[in-house]
Structures are given as structure tokens and as C-alpha cells.
Amino acid sequence: MQKLSKILQSLAIVFLLVLILSIVIQIIMRNIFDAGSIVLEELARFSLVSLVFIMIPALTIEKKQIVVDIVLMYLPPAVRKVFDLIIQVLSSAFSVFILIAISLIMKKNWNVRTPAMRMPNTIFYLPVAAGILLNLIASCWLFVTTFTRKGGSK
Secondary structure (H helix, E strand, O other), X not given: OHHHHHHHHHHHHHHHXXXXXXXXXXXXXXXXXXXXXXXXXXXXXXXHHHHHHHHHHHHHHHOOOOOOOOOHHHOOHHHHHHHHHHHHHHHHHHHHHHHHHHHHHHHHHOXXXXXXXXXXXXXXXXXXXXXXXXXXXXXXXXXXXXXXXXXXXO
């Protein structure tokens, strides 16, 4: 799973670089050449969305999501383990809910294309669906590893 996390982080860096480049080029075009580009605007939007959703499973695998655990860290290890299991179940349920929502959206809009780049919605939503699916897998993996671990959490 750590290898998958590194691959996702590398892919997210590529999306981040594309995002930065498209924004910088837009700024130069607008301020120097007095011309904007809706294609670059759409590319920046696609890169940002992809970056966010590709990083979700990487953060889940690394256990680096934003967690407010001030109460949990004072619980006994066995109780903390139960809460960790509940958190993974909720994360998995949320992932399933989002995947169902994406599939319903795509049933109605699969043939719609983005305005500027004419990218099919199926490609635009692919990083979103892949990120959520991988988050579901990571949450299930963490559930199993937490459940089989002796004692409390690390």
C-alpha cells in the first residue's frame, strides 16, 4: 500500500505542476498580451480537481488526513482501536456513497463534453472516481489491519 501511496503522490505532483503552469501562462497572457484562454482555465480546474481526489487515498494510506483526535489520544488502546474501526467503516461508507453519486451523474451526463477542451465528462470525472475507489480500498485495508492488530492503535 505504501508503494501505491507514493505512485499517487507522484501523480498528484504532475497535476500540481500542470495547475501551476496553466495559471502562470494565463497570468502572462492576460497581463502582457491582453488575451485570456478558457482552455487553460479549464485545464487548471481539471488539474485541481484531479490533484485533490488523487491525494485522498494517499492521505488515507499514510493516515495523514486532518483528524481531530484530542479526545481519542487519551482513550485506552482497546477503546481507541474500536474508534479506529468505526472511522474506517464511516470512510468506506462515504466512499461508496460518493461512487454511487458519481455513477448516477455519469448515467445522465456521460456524453456531455467540457466547454473549452471538449473533454468528455467520463474523462473529467475519472480521477475523481479513481481517487474515491482507491480511498475505499485503502479504508478497507486499514480496517483489516486495525482489526487484526493486537492491542490498541500505533
